[in-house]
Amino acid sequence: MTLLQIRDLNVVYHGSRGAVPAVRGVDLALEAGRTLGIAGESGCGKSTLAMAVLRLLPRSATVSGEILLSGEDVLTMGWGRLRAVRWAGASIVFQGAMHSLNAVQRIGPQIAEPILVHENVTKAVANRRAAELLEMVGLPASHARGYPHELSGGQRQRVMIAMALACDPDLIVADEATTALDVMVQAQVLELITGLVAERGVGLVMISHDLSVLSATCDRIAVMYAGRVVELGAARELFAHARHPYSAALGSAFPIIGDAASRRRPGGLAGDPPDPADPPPGCSFGPRCPAAVAECAEAEPALLALPGEAGRRSACFVAQSGGAVRGETRGAVR
Amino acid sequence: MNPPLLSARGLGVDFGLPGGRVARAVDGVDLDVASGEIVALAGESGCGKTTLARALLGLERATRGTIAFGGEPLRYSGRALKSYRRDVQLILQDPSGALNPRHTVYDAVAEGLRIHRIADKETERVAEALSRAGLRPPEKFFSSYPHELSGGQRQRAVIAGALVLRPNVIIADEPVASLDASVRGEILALLLRLRDEMDLGALVITHDLGLAWSIADRIAIMYLGRIVEQGPVERVLTDPQHPYTRALVSVLPDSPLPEPMILSGELPDAARIPSGCRFRPRCRAYASGSASAVAGDCEGADPGPLPSEASAHRVACHLHRVERGAEP
Numbered sequence: 001m002t003l004l005q006i007r008d009l010n011v012v013y014h015g016s017r018g019a020v021p022a023v024r025g026v027d028l029a030l031e032a033g034r035t036l037g038i039a040g041e042s043g044c045g046k047s048t049l050a051m052a053v054l055r056l057l058p059r060s061a062t063v064s065g066e067i068l069l070s071g072e073d074v075l076t077m078g079w080g081r082l083r084a085v086r087w088a089g090a091s092i093v094f095q096g097a098m099h100s101l102n103a104v105q106r107i108g109p110q111i112a113e114p115i116l117v118h119e120n121v122t123k124a125v126a127n128r129r130a131a132e133l134l135e136m137v138g139l140p141a142s143h144a145r146g147y148p149h150e151l152s153g154g155q156r157q158r159v160m161i162a163m164a165l166a167c168d169p170d171l172i173v174a175d176e177a178t179t180a181l182d183v184m185v186q187a188q189v190l191e192l193i194t195g196l197v198a199e200r201g202v203g204l205v206m207i208s209h210d211l212s213v214l215s216a217t218c219d220r221i222a223v224m225y226a227g228r229v230v231e232l233g234a235a236r237e238l239f240a241h242a243r244h245p246y247s248a249a250l251g252s253a254f255p256i257i258g259d260a261a262s263r264r265r266p267g268g269l270a271g272d273p274p275d276p277a278d279p280p281p282g283c284s285f286g287p288r289c290p291a292a293v294a295e296c297a298e299a300e301p302a303l304l305a306l307p308g309e310a311g312r313r314s315a316c317f318v319a320q321s322g323g324a325v326r327g328e329t330r331g332a333v334r
Numbered sequence: 335m336n337p338p339l340l341s342a343r344g345l346g347v348d349f350g351l352p353g354g355r356v357a358r359a360v361d362g363v364d365l366d367v368a369s370g371e372i373v374a375l376a377g378e379s380g381c382g383k384t385t386l387a388r389a390l391l392g393l394e395r396a397t398r399g400t401i402a403f404g405g406e407p408l409r410y411s412g413r414a415l416k417s418y419r420r421d422v423q424l425i426l427q428d429p430s431g432a433l434n435p436r437h438t439v440y441d442a443v444a445e446g447l448r449i450h451r452i453a454d455k456e457t458e459r460v461a462e463a464l465s466r467a468g469l470r471p472p473e474k475f476f477s478s479y480p481h482e483l484s485g486g487q488r489q490r491a492v493i494a495g496a497l498v499l500r501p502n503v504i505i506a507d508e509p510v511a512s513l514d515a516s517v518r519g520e521i522l523a524l525l526l527r528l529r530d531e532m533d534l535g536a537l538v539i540t541h542d543l544g545l546a547w548s549i550a551d552r553i554a555i556m557y558l559g560r561i562v563e564q565g566p567v568e569r570v571l572t573d574p575q576h577p578y579t580r581a582l583v584s585v586l587p588d589s590p591l592p593e594p595m596i597l598s599g600e601l602p603d604a605a606r607i608p609s610g611c612r613f614r615p616r617c618r619a620y621a622s623g624s625a626s627a628v629a630g631d632c633e634g635a636d637p638g639p640l641p642s643e644a645s646a647h648r649v650a651c652h653l654h655r656v657e658r659g660a661e662p
Contacts, residue, residue, distance in 0.1 A: 041514040152600055153379075182378040182541055187585035187596045209515050212544075216587035246516075253515040255544045257583065258572045258590040264526060266548040268519020272484040 001071050003203040004030040004053070004090075004171055009065035011048050011057065020277045022048040022061075024227040027303075032170060033201040035194070037214030037235060039250060040224035043273055046207045049224075050175045053205070054086055070170065087114040090171035091164040093157075095179055100160060101148040107134075107159055108144025114166045133162040137192055154185035161193065165200075172197075173205045178213070190217055211247070212254035215239035220311075223247045226274050226284035229303055233312040243306060243314040245291045245325040283317070291318045291325050338366035339404060339535050340390065340422060340503050344639065346398035346559075347382075347389050357604040359385040361559035362399070362639035367503055370533040372525065374546035374567070376582075377556035380601045383539050386556070387505050390537065391424055403503075420450055423496035427508040429488035433480040439464070440476040443495045450499060459498055466532075467494035468524055486517035493524065503535040504528075510545065522549050543586060547571055552645075555579045558612045559604055561640050565647030575649040575658075577619045610634050611652060619653055628652040 011023040023045040030036045040046045051057050053067055055074055067074040069089055077085065094100045102110055111133055112126035119126075131141035137158040148156055157177060164172050174193065178186040194217055197204045208214055214221050215235045223231040223244065231244035242248035252267025271288040274280055280287050282297040289296065295317050303315040307322075319325055347360040359382045367373050377383045388394040390401060392408055392415045401408040408418060426432045433442050443460045452459070464472035467490040480488055489509065496504055506525070510518040526549050528534045538550060546553045546567055554564040555576065563576040572590050574580045584591040597616045602608060608615050610633045619625040620632050631637075631652040640648045649655075 041516060154600060183543070183582060183585055184378060184597050185600065187594065188598070191596055211515075212587040249516055253519050254587070255547050256588045257543060257547045257586060263547060263568075264549060266519040266522035266526070268521075268523065269516040270520060272486065272517070273514075 002029050002068070003032045003070060004028070004205070005066070005068040005071075006049075006053075007066040007068070009049070009052060009067065010063070011045070011052055012062050013058075014060050014062065017277050022227055022276060023052065026065075026224075026227075026229055028222055028229065028232075030171070030203045030205060032203050033197065034220070035197060035204040035206060035218040037218035037221040038205065038207045038224060039209065039211045039214050039221055039247075041209055041250070041273060043276065044224040045227040046224050047175055050092065050173050050205070050207055053171075053173055054090055054092060055082060056092075084118070087169065088118050088167040089169055090173065091167070091169045093160045093164045093172065093174040093177040095176035101156060103148055105147075106144065107146055107148065107151075111144070111159070111163050111166055114163065118167050129166070130162075133165055134159070136165070136196075137162045138188075152185075154181055154189060157181060157185075157189055158192065161189070161196075165196065168200075169202060171203045171205070173207070175207045176209070177206070179208065179210070186213070193217075209250075210254065211239055211251050212256075223250065226279065227276060228284070228315065229313075230285065230315045231313065232303065233309075237312070243309065243312055243319040243325060244285075244316045245289050245318070246285050248325050249290075283315075285316075291316075291323070293318060337368065337405075338642075338644070339369045340537070341366040341402050341642070342386075342390060342399065343402075343642075344399035345386070345389060345396050345401065347385050347394055348397040351605055355605045358559050358607060359604050360389060360396075361604075361607065363556075363559075363561055364639060364642035365390075365537075365554060365561065365564075366642045366644065367535045367537050368644070369502060369535045370529055371552065372529055372536045372538060372550045374550035374553040375537060375539045375556060376541060376543055376546055376553060378541060378601055380604070381556045382559040382604065383556050384507055387424075387507055387537065387539050391422060391505060392418055416450070420499045421501055422503045422505065423499065423501040425492055425496050425504055425506040425509050428512045429485065429492045430480065430512075432492045433488060435480050437479075438476065439469070439478045439480075439483070439491050439494075442480075442491060443498050446495060446499045452499075460494075463494040463498035464491075466497055466528070467491070468520070469494060484517075485513050486520060489513060489521055490524070493521075493528075497528070497532075500532075501534070503537070505537045505539070507539045508541070509538065511540070511542070518545075519548075525549055543571060543582060555582070558601060558607060560612065560650065562613065562650045563648065564640055564642065566645060569647045575647070575654050576613075576651050577617050577653070578613050581618065609636075611637055613651075625653040628656050 006028045009023055009026045013020045013022055038046045108130045111130035115126040115129055131144050134141050134143055139158055178189050218235045221235045221238045222229045225246045231247045239251050242251055249269040255262035269288055274284050283300055286292050286296040301315045301317045303313045304320055306312045306314055342365045345363045349357045351357055375383050389396050443463055447456055461472040469475045469490050510521050550567050553567050553570050554561045557578050563579045574583045581595040581597050583589055584595045595618055614620050614632045637650040640650045
C-alpha cells in the first residue's frame with residue numbers, strides 16, 4: 001500500500017483579504033522507504049501542504065481532497081485517532097529548532113514526552129529510549145540533562161530529529177530542516193536523515209527551497225509554484241534537465257561549481273510570485289516566464305505526463321508540445 | 335590588477351569573556367580588496383567573518399594589526415570615521431531590518447546624504463542611486479514604504495542607500511541570504527554590474543560557495559579567525575588545497591570533488607584555539623595518517639597567517655607546503 005497518497009488537495013485560508021487559495025489541486029504519492037522532495041519559494045504552499053498532512057492548519061483554513069496515510073484519510077479521522085497518528089504514524093521536523101523546543105525543559109523529558117503519551121510505558125523506559133535516540137542522532141546521551149540553549153544549532157536540529165523518531169513513525173516530513181545550518185552541519189544532518197530513511201524504511205517528505213540539496217538527497221522532486229505542482233520527476237533528471245521554465249530558473253539559482261556556464265552569470269528570474277489573492281489569468285507563472293506563448297495567458301496548463309519522458313510531468317504548454325524551456329539543460333551533469 | 339584600495343595586515347580582534355578568558359574572533363588576517371574586484375569571504379558561522387567585516391568598517395576596533403584605505407591607515411576619530419564611511423559602505427543581510435518601516439524609500443536613500451550634509455541635487459542623487467540599483471523609474475519608488483516592496487526590491491533600496499554616497503568599496507554581509515532563490519540571481523547580477531560600471535570594489539561575506547562561484551574574482555576561506563586558503567575563485571573552488579576547503583567543497587551537491595568528506599564536530603571555541611595547526615582536531619589528512627610526514631608540525635607549529643598577494647593561490651597547511659614544495 002502506498003504510504004502517503006495525496007489526492008486533489010486544496011487549502012484555502014480565510015482572512016481579512018477574503019478567500020486566499022494556498023494549495024490548489026495537488027496530487028502526490030510516496031512509497032515507504034522513499035524520499036520525495038518538495039521545492040518552491042516562500043508562499044508557494046509547500047509548508048501549508050506539510051501542515052495539512054498532519055492536520056496542523058489553523059481553523060481559518062478549509063481543506064478539501066484526500067490525504068491517505070497508509071490508506072486512511074487524515075482529513076476525516078476522529079480526534080482520538082488523529083492524536084494516535086501524529087508522532088506514531090507521521091511526524092514533522094520543523095526549521096526553527098530553537099522555537100520548536102521548550103526552552104525551560106531539559107532535553108531528555110522533551111523527547112520522552114511523546115513516548116509517554118503514545119505508549120503504555122514507565123517514565124524510566126521512556127527516558128532510556130530518549131537516551132538511545134540521542135545516541136542514534138550522534139549526540140551523547142548526557143545531553144538529555146541539558147537545556148536547548150546549551151546546544152549549537154546543528155545539535156538542536158539533531159534533537160528535533162530524535163523527537164521525530166521517538167514513536168517510530170512510518171512517515172517523516174522535514175520542513176526546511178537544514179536550511180538554517182552551515183554547509184558542513186547541513187551535510188552532517190542530511191547524512192543522518194538519509195541514513196535513517198534507508199535503515200528503517202520510513203518515508204521522507206523533504207521540503208526546501210534549495211533544489212540542489214533536494215536533487216542530491218531525494219528520489220523524486222515536485223516543484224511547486226503558486227499553490228500547484230508545476231513539475232514532477234526523478235530528482236537528478238529534473239534538476240539537470242528541467243521541463244518547466246520555473247524549475248529551470250529555480251535550479252539556475254544554485255550554480256554548479258566548476259560549470260563555466262554559471263561562472264559570473266548568476267541565474268535568476270525577474271519579478272515576484274503572484275499574489276495568491278489576485279492571481280494572473282492563465283498560467284500563474286506566465287507573467288515571469290521567459291518562454292511564454294499566447295496560449296499561456298488564456299488557460300492554466302494541467303500537470304500532464306510528457307510523452308517519451310518516463311515519470312516526468314510538467315504543467316507547461318511549451319514543454320507539453322515538445323518545445324524548449326529556457327535554460328533547461330544545465331552544465332555537465334555529474 | 336589595481337593596487338588594493340582596502341587592505342588589512344595582521345588584523346586581530348579580541349573579545350573579553352567572563353572569567354578573564356579572551357576569544358580571538360579574528361586572529362591575524364591579511365586581506366586586500368582592489369577597485370573593480372569582488373572578493374568573497376567564506377566560512378561557517380562563528381569563524382569570525384562578520385567580526386572581520388565590522389573591523390574593516392571601523393565598527394569594531396582592531397586589537398592588533400592595521401587597516402588601510404587608499405594607502406592611508408584608518409584612524410578612529412569621529413571625523414575620520416565619518417569620512418571613511420563615505421568611501422566604504424555596508425550592506426546587511428536582512429533588508430526588512432535595515433530599512434525603517436516608517437521612512438519612505440526616498441528618505442531611506444537620502445539619509446546618507448543628509449548625514450554627510452550633501453544638500454545640492456539631493457533629488458537627482460537619490461534618483462540616480464535608485465536607478466543604478468535597478469529600481470526604475472526611480473520616481474515611482476520615492477514615496478513607497480518598505481512594506482509595499484517585495485524582498486528583492488527592498489534589498490535594492492538598501493543597495494541604493496549605500497550607492498548614494500558614491501562609495502569606492504562596499505562590504506556586503508550575506509547580501510542575498512534572506513531572499514528567495516529566484517530573486518537572488520538578480521541581486522547578484524546587480525553587484526556584478528556595479529563592479530563593471532562604477533569600478534566598485536566589494537567584499538562579499540557568505541557561507542555559500544555557489545554565490546562566490548557566481549560573482550567573485552577572488553575568495554578567502556576563513557576558519558577560526560584565520561584565512562586558511564586564498565586565491566582566484568576558479569583555482570580555489572575547482573582545485574581546493576587546504577583540507578578544510580576540500581571538505582567544504584566536497585559536501586556541495588554536484589561537487590567537483592568525487593567523495594564527500596563530512597567533517598565531524600563543529601567549529602571550536604575561539605577562546606580555546608587548538609595549539610599547532612588550528613584545524614588539526616578536525617583534519618582528515620592528519621587523522622588518517624596521510625599527513626604523518628608533517629604530523630609534528632601539525633601538532634606543534636602554527637602554519638601562520640597567510641600573506642595576502644594579488645592573484646596568488648595561498649594555503650596555510652603544513653602538508654600542502656611539503657607536498658607542493660610551496661613557500662610557507
